[in-house]
Amino acid sequence: MPNDSTQHCIIKDGIIQPDHWHLVTIPETGNYDIPPGDIIVPLKLWQEQADTLSQHPGKVGIWINSHEEPEWIADKLRQLPLIAINFPIFTDGRGYSYARLLRERYHFQGEIRAIGDVTQDQLFYMRRCGFDSFALKEGKDMETALNGLATISQSYQAAVDQPQPLFRRR
Amino acid sequence: MYVYNDCDQQIVNDRVAQFRDQMQRYLAGKISSDEFLPLRLQNGLYIQRHAPMLRIAIPYGMLSAKQMRMLAHVARTYDKGYGHFSTRQNMQLHWPKLEQVPDILADLASVQMHSIQTSGNCIRNTTTDQFAGVAKDEIEDPRPYCELIRQWSTFHPEFAYLPRKFKIAVNAVRSADRAATMVHDIGLHLVTNATGENGFKVFVGGGLGRTPVIGSLVREFLPKEHLLSYLEAILRVYNRYGRRDNKHKARIKILVRALTPEKFTEMVEQEWQQIKDGPSTVTTAEIERLKSFFTEPDYETLPEIDTSFEAHRTQEKVFANWVSRNVYPHKKPGYAAVTLSLKKTGIAPGDATHEQMDIMADLAERYSFGELRVSHEQNIVLADVKQSDLYPLWQDAKRYGFATPTLGLLTDMICCPGGDFCALANAKSIPIAQQIQERFNDLDYLYDIGDLDLNISGCMNACGHHHVGNIGILGVDKKGAEFYQVSLGGSSGIDASLGNILGPSFSEDAIADVIEKIVDVYVANRIEEERFIDTYRRIGIDPFKQQVYRNA
Ligand code: SF4
Numbered sequence: 001m002p003n004d005s006t007q008h009c010i011i012k013d014g015i016i017q018p019d020h021w022h023l024v025t026i027p028e029t030g031n032y033d034i035p036p037g038d039i040i041v042p043l044k045l046w047q048e049q050a051d052t053l054s055q056h057p058g059k060v061g062i063w064i065n066s067h068e069e070p071e072w073i074a075d076k077l078r079q080l081p082l083i084a085i086n087f088p089i090f091t092d093g094r095g096y097s098y099a100r101l102l103r104e105r106y107h108f109q110g111e112i113r114a115i116g117d118v119t120q121d122q123l124f125y126m127r128r129c130g131f132d133s134f135a136l137k138e139g140k141d142m143e144t145a146l147n148g149l150a151t152i153s154q155s156y157q158a159a160v161d162q163p164q165p166l167f168r169r170r
Numbered sequence: 171m172y173v174y175n176d177c178d179q180q181i182v183n184d185r186v187a188q189f190r191d192q193m194q195r196y197l198a199g200k201i202s203s204d205e206f207l208p209l210r211l212q213n214g215l216y217i218q219r220h221a222p223m224l225r226i227a228i229p230y231g232m233l234s235a236k237q238m239r240m241l242a243h244v245a246r247t248y249d250k251g252y253g254h255f256s257t258r259q260n261m262q263l264h265w266p267k268l269e270q271v272p273d274i275l276a277d278l279a280s281v282q283m284h285s286i287q288t289s290g291n292c293i294r295n296t297t298t299d300q301f302a303g304v305a306k307d308e309i310e311d312p313r314p315y316c317e318l319i320r321q322w323s324t325f326h327p328e329f330a331y332l333p334r335k336f337k338i339a340v341n342a343v344r345s346a347d348r349a350a351t352m353v354h355d356i357g358l359h360l361v362t363n364a365t366g367e368n369g370f371k372v373f374v375g376g377g378l379g380r381t382p383v384i385g386s387l388v389r390e391f392l393p394k395e396h397l398l399s400y401l402e403a404i405l406r407v408y409n410r411y412g413r414r415d416n417k418h419k420a421r422i423k424i425l426v427r428a429l430t431p432e433k434f435t436e437m438v439e440q441e442w443q444q445i446k447d448g449p450s451t452v453t454t455a456e457i458e459r460l461k462s463f464f465t466e467p468d469y470e471t472l473p474e475i476d477t478s479f480e481a482h483r484t485q486e487k488v489f490a491n492w493v494s495r496n497v498y499p500h501k502k503p504g505y506a507a508v509t510l511s512l513k514k515t516g517i518a519p520g521d522a523t524h525e526q527m528d529i530m531a532d533l534a535e536r537y538s539f540g541e542l543r544v545s546h547e548q549n550i551v552l553a554d555v556k557q558s559d560l561y562p563l564w565q566d567a568k569r570y571g572f573a574t575p576t577l578g579l580l581t582d583m584i585c586c587p588g589g590d591f592c593a594l595a596n597a598k599s600i601p602i603a604q605q606i607q608e609r610f611n612d613l614d615y616l617y618d619i620g621d622l623d624l625n626i627s628g629c630m631n632a633c634g635h636h637h638v639g640n641i642g643i644l645g646v647d648k649k650g651a652e653f654y655q656v657s658l659g660g661s662s663g664i665d666a667s668l669g670n671i672l673g674p675s676f677s678e679d680a681i682a683d684v685i686e687k688i689v690d691v692y693v694a695n696r697i698e699e700e701r702f703i704d705t706y707r708r709i710g711i712d713p714f715k716q717q718v719y720r721n722a
Contacts, residue, residue: 069410091208091291093331097409100328105444119201121192121209128327141200147191152184154177156321157398158449159328165398165449166177166321167456 009142010113011123012133014149016142019135021061021082023115040084040113043068063115066094070101077108085131087116096129103130103160120148130160171232171541172317172463174282181324182279185286189213190272197269212330213275214260214288221265223591225288226278230298230316230340231259231544235531238542240281242527244274253527255512255520257584257635258337259297259544260288264591286324291332293323293405298340299348300509300545303464304553306501309360310368312342314460315397318452322398329405333412334420336405345664350546352376352666353638355422356404357385358397369393374404374434375426378632382668383423386431388438394457396442398450403442407434467539467554472504476557491617492564492575504557508538510550510572511582515607517571518600519585520548529570537563546662547584549577580622580689581607584635588628588645589652595628597645597652602626602681609682619689622702623661638662640703641688642669643681654681658688658714659706670711673719684718691717 010019024041026032034041038059046053046062053060061082062073073080083102085095095114102108113133114126119140126134127149136145158165174182189209196206210216214225226241233241241261245253248270254262266274278284287294296319303311319338323329329336339349342360351357357373370392376385392400408422411429426434483490498507510530513519522530530550534542537559538552545551550572555563567573576582583606586592588599603626610616625639629646636642642657653675660669676684689702691714696705706714 090205091331092414093291093329093333094410096328096331097406119205121201121205122331125325125327125330144195144200151188152181152325154180154184155327156181156324157326163449167453167459168449170175170177170456170459 010133010135011142011145011149012111014146016146023063023084023135040082043073061111063113064098066092070098070106074106077102077106077110080108080110082111082113083108084113084115084135087114087118087122090117090119090122096125099126099130100160120145123148124151128155128159128161171234172229172313172460178321179279179282182282182284182286185213185284186272186275186279189275193269193272208290208331211290212287212292213271214285215268215271216289217268222268222271224263224266224271224274224285225256226261226263226283226285227288227295228259228261228283228544229320230296230302230313231300231546232313233542233544234281235534235540235542237281237283238527238531238534240278240283242524242531244277245527246524247277248274252521252523254518254587255522255544255548255550257520257546257548257586257633258295259300259546260295261544262587264587289335291334291336292330293326293332293336293338296320296323296338296340297349297354297546299343299346300543300551301348301498301507301553302342302543303466304500304502304505304507305343306499307344308342308501309344309362310342311461311464312340312360313464314457315358315360315370315394316340317460317463318397318456319401322401322450326405328402329409332405332409333414334417334422336408336422338401347662347664347666348546350635350638350662350666352385353378353382353635353662354385356401361391363391367393370397372400372404374438375423375431376666377421377423378635378637379421380418380630380632381421381423382632382637383427384666384668386426386434388431388435395452395454396446398452399445399448400438400442402445402450403438406441407437411437466502467541469502469505469554470556472502472556472558474503476504479557479560482561488575489561489564491613492573493560495575495577495579495617496573497560500554502554506555506557506560507551507553508555508560508563508567509545509577510552510567511574511577512549512572513576513582513607514571514574515581515611516604518587518590519583519603522550526570526572529566530572533563533566547577547582549582575613576616578621578623579616580619580624580641580685581610581616583607584623584625584639586627586634588626588634592628592633594631595645596630596647597628597654597678599626599628599634599643599645602643602645602654602678605678605682606685609686619693620701622689624685625660635662636660637668638666639669640706641685646675648675652678654678656681656684656688656718658711659703661703672711673715687718688714 040061063084216223249263338356339351339354353376359371372389373385543551585603589595626643627634627636638660644655655675657669
């Protein structure tokens with residue numbers, strides 16, 4: 001589960017900045033609140049409560065877990081300002097494929113945010129796959145994490161940040 | 171050989187700086203050992219039973235003399251003076267100091283070497299035939315394509331956290347498969363189609379380990395320009411749907427089997443249709459650029475047979491023996507490819523000292539245009555030797571212990587580091603290899619037995635490829651004691667097959683006797699020139715079983 005405490009800052013567009021989004025998670029049991037303002041809700045909630053959420057005073061983005069596929073939302077992307085992709089554990093690399101698909105296949109223009117087990121050493125790969133904001137795992141230093149964004153200065157393959165492979169640029 | 175330009179060099183330099191920083195953060199306690207684990211693994215660094223182990227990449231087995239000397243230098247400066255050449259054409263240091271690893275990487279980067287993705291759940295070093303470019307019946311030199319794959323897979327942002335490790339191997343000859351491609355996650359065969367165009371036949375889901383499988387054919391012919399997009403489609407399907415809940419079921423072979431090869435192929439083709447013809451389509455210019463690094467050296471025009479070589483061969487039986495086993499025919503008249511054996515009795519298979527590495531570099535410069543290759547069988551190859559140089563080269567090789575004339579014979583074993591070095595081992599493997607080498611020390615008898623692959627792994631992870639040995643030996647744990655299971659009938663060649671288990675396992679001191687009995691059955695049953703594997707395939711496992719377990 002991603003951390004649902006209010007996160008004040010995130011890394012976005014290469015810098016540390018204040019964050020106005022609230023991440024909503026649904027506990028296994030018990031109630032949950034939908035806070036006012038801009039919210040990121042679980043895919044399931046968004047599908048089940050479409051009507052209520054359409055009345056929400058604030059923007060509504062969604063987050064998907066690593067087993068929830070981009071194809072499921074491909075036809076609704078235009079309604080979404082933000083899609084967060086959760087990394088339940090950093091070794092689960094499905095989210096990298098999802099981000100590329102959202103950008104390259106479905107031409108999603110909004111924000112793609114990495115949430116969950118996100119640390120400095122994944123940022124380079126994430127950025128290349130089309131993520132543009134990163135909510136670091138709790139307790140991680142954001143200043144040093146910025147170094148992770150561009151740790152390797154050249155890339156061989158085509159990806160979202162550089163659609164031409166190196167062999168077409170040599 | 172491929173030579174880095176500024177971009178290539180920048181990438182390995184950046185990696186050294188990145189890893190130095192990661193190591194510092196780890197040593198300063200800023201990242202946990204769990205977080206550090208995949209970072210160090212993707213740089214080939216293991217923490218083993220006795221010490222760290224560092225695996226250095228030797229892309230598709232190619233080394234210049236200068237790079238070989240660098241390997242000698244790192245073995246001498248940062249380790250106990252020797253290294254271990256592995257079955258995947260890499261070299262391992264078994265005793266480096268953790269905090270010195272960034273310095274080792276910096277030294278390696280100075281000669282265009284690295285240890286990027288030599289371990290971890292990512293795309294590993296691409297391997298190929300040690301005779302690439304010189305084999306007679308080669309369709310095309312596979313190395314430009316191996317380099318293309320190396321570059322594409324290096325820091326591929328989408329595939330750095332796969333369900334499990336991923337290995338690709340390329341074969342380009344019709345008559346053999348020296349890269350064991352059928353037991354790789356992806357096996358690529360260079361082939362020519364009906365219209366005379368070269369491309370790839372694609373196999374997916376081969377592998378060893380706990381569940382050995384021969385790869386399934388997913389595409390009969392892939393035009394070269396689509397190589398990268400097709401690989402990307404396979405990897406994407408695997409990254410999305412490979413199992414992540416159980417490490418023992420996470421390899422692509424399990425996915426292919428669960429979906430069926432037909433369904434898997436359909437998913438790959440569907441994915442590929444959407445990315446095909448995109449920017450990753452390989453340009454002719456890039457293929458030509460890569461090919462330009464693998465052009466022929468300055469061969470002399472020589473007669474088919476050198477007379478001095480022939481004379482030595484008829485006069486000296488020992489030289490003739492060595493030639494018959496360790497010298498491989500070359501596509502150019504008057505040239506030969508020579509295997510320097512790292513299988514001397516009493517030494518762990520694949521091990522070489524720093525002095526030996528320096529000497530091999532010298533020999534490469536003297537006799538073979540300054541290039542060397544590492545073979546899947548853990549030996550070193552000089553691929554372009556003049557026939558007239560074979561005799562002096564043999565004398566040098568003898569002097570330094572590389573002339574064990576047993577290539578392809580029973581004692582030319584593949585053997586993993588096993589319990590002496592590896593934390594995962596059930597049992598030791600190197601002492602078993604030594605026991606067998608000592609038992610079969612009569613060369614005439616070895617020659618009479620002929621071609622026989624014997625492979626030894628210290629546990630189910632099968633780094634010693636025991637499933638595809640004609641005779642395979644696997645270390646097992648029996649109530650805390652080290653035991654060995656024997657299997658027969660495996661092959662990693664063009665006729666790839668997996669071995670069958672002979673029966674209950676044996677204690678360490680029984681192994682040499684067991685192997686001897688197995689060989690006896692073969693010798694008694696073979697017809698004329700039949701190889702061990704052919705006799706086995708004809709008579710089956712029962713006669714072997716009866717002989718081995720007769721008095722048990
Ligand atoms: S087969 Fe097992 S014992 Fe041998 S190197 Fe591999 S993991 Fe270690």
